[in-house]
Amino acid sequence: MAQGTLYIVSAPSGAGKSSLIQALLKTQPLYDTQVSVSHTTRGMRPGETHGEHYFFVEKHEFEQMIAEDAFLEHARVFDNYYGTSRHAIEQVLATGVDVFLDIDWQGAQQIRAKMPGARSIFVLPPSKEELDRRLRGRGQDSEEVITRRMAQAVAEMSHYAEYDYLIVNDDFDLALSDLKTIIRAERLRMARQKARHDALISKLLAV
Numbered sequence: 134m135a136q137g138t139l140y141i142v143s144a145p146s147g148a149g150k151s152s153l154i155q156a157l158l159k160t161q162p163l164y165d166t167q168v169s170v171s172h173t174t175r176g177m178r179p180g181e182t183h184g185e186h187y188f189f190v191e192k193h194e195f196e197q198m199i200a201e202d203a204f205l206e207h208a209r210v211f212d213n214y215y216g217t218s219r220h221a222i223e224q225v226l227a228t229g230v231d232v233f234l235d236i237d238w239q240g241a242q243q244i245r246a247k248m249p250g251a252r253s254i255f256v257l258p259p260s261k262e263e264l265d266r267r268l269r270g271r272g273q274d275s276e277e278v279i280t281r282r283m284a285q286a287v288a289e290m291s292h293y294a295e296y297d298y299l300i301v302n303d304d305f306d307l308a309l310s311d312l313k314t315i316i317r318a319e320r321l322r323m324a325r326q327k328a329r330h331d332a333l334i335s336k337l338l339a340v
């Protein structure tokens with residue numbers, strides 16, 4: 134069976150990447166696409182569930198997992214650890230399912246180095262003012278956290294050129310449609326590549 138594709142999605146906090154990925158998953162059959170659940174040492178926000186939004190772990194547990202080489206990638210973001218567990222991703226990709234990683238630019242660099250077949254998408258907000266409004270509108274972070282995330286946004290956005298695709302999340306439905314177009318184009322590319330390989334193999338093996 135063909136391997137699934139790994140999609141990296143990054144954005145400054147509040148740009149709307151989680152909303153876009155969740156909306157995409159609602160429209161794709163479950164067997165086709167999955168989102169990876171990361172481990173983090175940050176505190177749980179109101180409305181978040183352990184095992185659904187993140188696996189919330191203590192710092193010493195996270196460090197133990199690093200020591201055991203359990204992460205495909207991990208990084209420190211906003212003073213907390215975040216990481217993608219190797220086990221979950223590799224097993225799912227092997228079954229032909231596409232997997233989405235909602236990770237920062239540091240994690241994206243580590244994944245690209247290890248898995249050159251991964252495709253990466255950067256989500257931009259339409260303006261700094263709108264990014265600030267969305268962070269506040271989400272109503273889940275303190276003023277101090279919002280100020281830090283706005284300052285970090287510039288650092289995150291400075292890595293936009295490392296990504297294969299850019300999406301501006303101004304009108305949500307348009308941004309979602311862009312995301313679906315990217316996935317359709319990638320699936321077509323993979324299907325064409327497979328057809329070329331199959332044709333070559335049948336010629337090479339012909340007696």
Ligand SMILES: Nc1nc2c(ncn2[C@@H]2O[C@H](COP(=O)(O)OP(=O)(O)O)[C@@H](O)[C@H]2O)c(=O)[nH]1
Binds near residue numbers: 210
């Ligand atoms: N490298 C890495 N970054 C992650 C991972 N999980 C989440 N992040 C990133 O950490 C940042 C903060 O995430 P979070 O605390 O959920 O805040 P939010 O993005 O504002 O909802 C975002 O840029 C995420 O993309 C992970 O497993 N690895």
Ligand SMILES: Nc1ncnc2c1ncn2[C@@H]1O[C@H](COP(=O)(O)OP(=O)(O)O)[C@@H](O)[C@H]1O
Binds near residue numbers: 302
């Ligand atoms: N295109 C959009 N227009 C207006 N609000 C949006 C749009 N996309 C997302 N939002 C809102 O912005 C806030 C931040 O979105 P979220 O998906 O949590 O961002 P991220 O995962 O990038 O931190 C949420 O309240 C979400 O409903």
